[in-house]
Amino acid sequence: MKDFQHRHGAHCESGVMASLVSHAGLPLSEPMAFGLSSALAFAYLPIVKLGGMPLIAYRMPPKHIIRTLSKRLGAHLHIERFRSEDKGRRALDAALDAGRLVGLQSSVFWLPYFPPEMRFHFNAHNLLAYGREGDDYLLSDPVFEAPVRCAAADLHKARFAKGALAARGLLYWLEDVPVEQDWSRLVRQSVLSTTRILDGMPLPWIGIRGIRHLAGQVRRLDPAQMKYNRLYLTHIVRMQEEIGTGGAGFRFMYASFLQESGALLGDARLGELAVHLTAIGDDWRRFASASVRLCRDRQARPEFAPLAEQLEGIAAQERELVRRLGAWARGR
Numbered sequence: 001m002k003d004f005q006h007r008h009g010a011h012c013e014s015g016v017m018a019s020l021v022s023h024a025g026l027p028l029s030e031p032m033a034f035g036l037s038s039a040l041a042f043a044y045l046p047i048v049k050l051g052g053m054p055l056i057a058y059r060m061p062p063k064h065i066i067r068t069l070s071k072r073l074g075a076h077l078h079i080e081r082f083r084s085e086d087k088g089r090r091a092l093d094a095a096l097d098a099g100r101l102v103g104l105q106s107s108v109f110w111l112p113y114f115p116p117e118m119r120f121h122f123n124a125h126n127l128l129a130y131g132r133e134g135d136d137y138l139l140s141d142p143v144f145e146a147p148v149r150c151a152a153a154d155l156h157k158a159r160f161a162k163g164a165l166a167a168r169g170l171l172y173w174l175e176d177v178p179v180e181q182d183w184s185r186l187v188r189q190s191v192l193s194t195t196r197i198l199d200g201m202p203l204p205w206i207g208i209r210g211i212r213h214l215a216g217q218v219r220r221l222d223p224a225q226m227k228y229n230r231l232y233l234t235h236i237v238r239m240q241e242e243i244g245t246g247g248a249g250f251r252f253m254y255a256s257f258l259q260e261s262g263a264l265l266g267d268a269r270l271g272e273l274a275v276h277l278t279a280i281g282d283d284w285r286r287f288a289s290a291s292v293r294l295c296r297d298r299q300a301r302p303e304f305a306p307l308a309e310q311l312e313g314i315a316a317q318e319r320e321l322v323r324r325l326g327a328w329a330r331g332r
Contacts, residue, residue, distance in 0.1 A: 003023075004023060004101060004130045004140070005023075006019075006140045006146065006147045007019050007022075007030075007140075007142065008142065008143075008144070008145045009030045009142030009143065010030060010142075010249060010253060011030070011034070011059075011142070011249070011250075011253070012125050012126040012127065012141070012142050012143060013039075013062065013063075013065045013066060013126045014030050014031075014033045014034040014037075014039065014065055014253070015030050015033075015126075015142025015143070016066075016103050016126040016127065016128055016142055017033045017037070017065055017066060017069050017070075017103075018030040018032070018033040019101075019128060019140065019142070020101060020103060020128070020173065020174045021033065021069070021073065021075070021174065021177055023101050024075070024174050024175075024177035025177060025179050026073070026177050026178070026179050026181070029256075029260060030142075030253070031253050031254070031256035031257040031260055032257055032260055032261070033065065033069055034065065034250075034253050034254065034257060035187075035190060035191075035194075035253075035254055035257025035258070035261065036069055036072055036073075036186055036187070036190045036257075037060075037064065037065040037068040037069040037072070037190070038060070038068060038190045038191075038193035038194045038197060039059050039060045039064060039065050039068075039250075040058075040059065040060075040194050040197070040198065040250055040251070040254045041057065041058065041059055041060045041197050041198065041206075041207065042057070042058055042198065042206070042207055042208070042210045042211055042318075043055070043056070043057040043205060043206050043207075043210055044056055044205045044210040044211075044213050044214050044217075045057070045205060046205070050235075050239075051235065053231070053232065053235040055239075056214070056235075056236060056239040056240070057239075058239075058240065058250045058251075059250050060197070062105070062124035062165060063105075063124075066079070066103070066126075066172060067079075070174060072186060072189070072190065073177060073178065073181065073186075074177075074178045075174045075175070075176060075177040075178070076174065076175040076176045077172060077173075077174060078172060078173050078174075078175060079170070079171075079172040080169075080170070080171055080172070081167070081168040081169060081170050082168060082169040083168070085156060085159075085160045085169065087169075088156070088159060088160065088168075088169030088171070089152075089156055089169075091169075091171060092104070092129060092169075092171055093132065095171065095173065096129060096130075096131060096132055096137075100173045101128060101129075101130055101173060102128065102129045102130075102171050102172070102173050103126060103127075103128055103171065103172045103173060104126065104127055104128070104129055104155075104159060104167075104170065104171050105123070105124060105125070105126055105159070105167035105170035105171075106123070106125050106126075106127060106155070106158035106159050106161070106167060107121065107122065107123045107125065107157075107158045107159075107161035107163075107167070108120060108121075108122045108125045108158075109121045109122070109158075109161065110154060110157045110158035110161055111125070111141075111150065111154065111155075111158050112150065112151070112154050113139075113141070113144070113148040113149070113150060121161075121163060122165070123161050123163055123164065123165040123166050123167055124165040124167070126142075127139055127140065127141040127142070128140040128141075128142075129155075130147075133149070135151060135152050136149040136150060136151055136152070137149070137150050137151075137152060137155050139155075183261075183264055183265060184265055187261045187264075187265065187270075188328075188329045188331075189329075191325050191326075191328065191329040192325075192326065192329040192330070194254075194325065195322045195325050195326040195329065198318060198322050199318075199319060199322045208315050208318050208319050208322070211311055211314060211315040211318065212311075212312065212315045214236070214311055215308040215309075215311035215312045215315065216308070218233075218236075218304050218307050218308045218311060219304055219305055219307075219308035220304075221304045223301050223302055223304070226302070229295075229302070229304075230295045233291045233292075233294065233295050233307075234291075234292070234295055236288075236291060237288045237291050237292060240284060240287075240288050241285075241288050248281040248282075248284035248285045248288070249281075251277055251278070251280055251281035251284060252277075252278060252281045254277060255274040255275075255277040255278045255281065256274070258270045258271070258273050258274035258277065259271055259274040262274065267328075269328055270328065273321065273324055273325060273328065276317075276320075276321055276324070277321055279317070280314060280317050280318060280321065283310070283313065283314050283317065284314060286310065287307065287310045287311060287314065290306065290307055290310060291307060294307065
């Protein structure tokens with residue numbers, strides 16, 4: 001595929017979709033792909049465990065960006081899973097032979113071009129396949145600066161890895177992407193949807209309520225259980241700063257979406273909201289730093305209240321941001 005250009009991204013799913021849409025003829029940045037799909041979120045899910053700890057998410061679930069962005073842009077999304085590994089391999093080869101740029105869901109752990117220290121059992125990593133050469137697939141993985149090659153056996157193993165979020169060979173591509181878009185309508189629709197995700201669900205673990213719930217969990221940590229406390233706090237930081245783009249990173253990406261949308265629509269209010277959200281991202285980073293310092297501190301009676309207060313402050317700031325975003329989206 002000679003006309004394909006690899007793009008280095010911050011996050012796999014938004015990076016893949018930005019490349020797919022741009023390759024189809026509608027230039028789109030990764031922040032715009034993320035923002036237009038209303039992917040910004042927060043969730044504290046105690047019933048879903050990751051390494052024995054509750055899942056903490058700062059974006060919508062896997063495949064949300066793929067499906068939502070395609071629908072909002074009016075593009076046709078072809079998406080397929082397979083029970084048979086052989087059928088999955090033949091479908092990928094047929095799509096590449098037809099000249100398609102193909103999105104794939106895979107396991108990070110079985111992709112050999114990842115450094116060993118970066119591999120973990122996560123089955124919802126997205127990447128692009130743009131060709132074959134001998135027994136190798138030519139891949140564009142957004143988290144890498146340049147295209148990579150992957151042996152067929154390794155890629156098929158990664159595509160059909162078992163466990164949570166198993167991809168079952170998931171592949172997808174876009175067709176008929178309209179190059180003319182009503183950007184004002186799209187941005188307002190996506191912003192309004194984001195406000196409902198962050199502060200419109202009456203569930204204690206979702207959105208801003210979820211941030212307050214996390215603050216309560218941190219405040220109630222038992223100082224006598226420091227081994228557990230360190231595991232818990234480092235888990236929060238890992239979910240925020242190391243898994244994908246993380247909590248603060250997603251806030252910064254959405255701020256970039258607001259800034260770019262403001263320039264596109266000629267609306268200075270969106271630029272002001274971008275500044276507000278960037279400051280919130282900075283607060284998330286300060287919370288992570290304070291959590292790490294507490295874990296390293298060997299004092300007998302650590303204080304968890306300051307960490308909880310930081311989270312409560314972040315929740316208050318995000319609620320104010322949501323209020324301002326909602327007012328803008330409704331034209332007030």
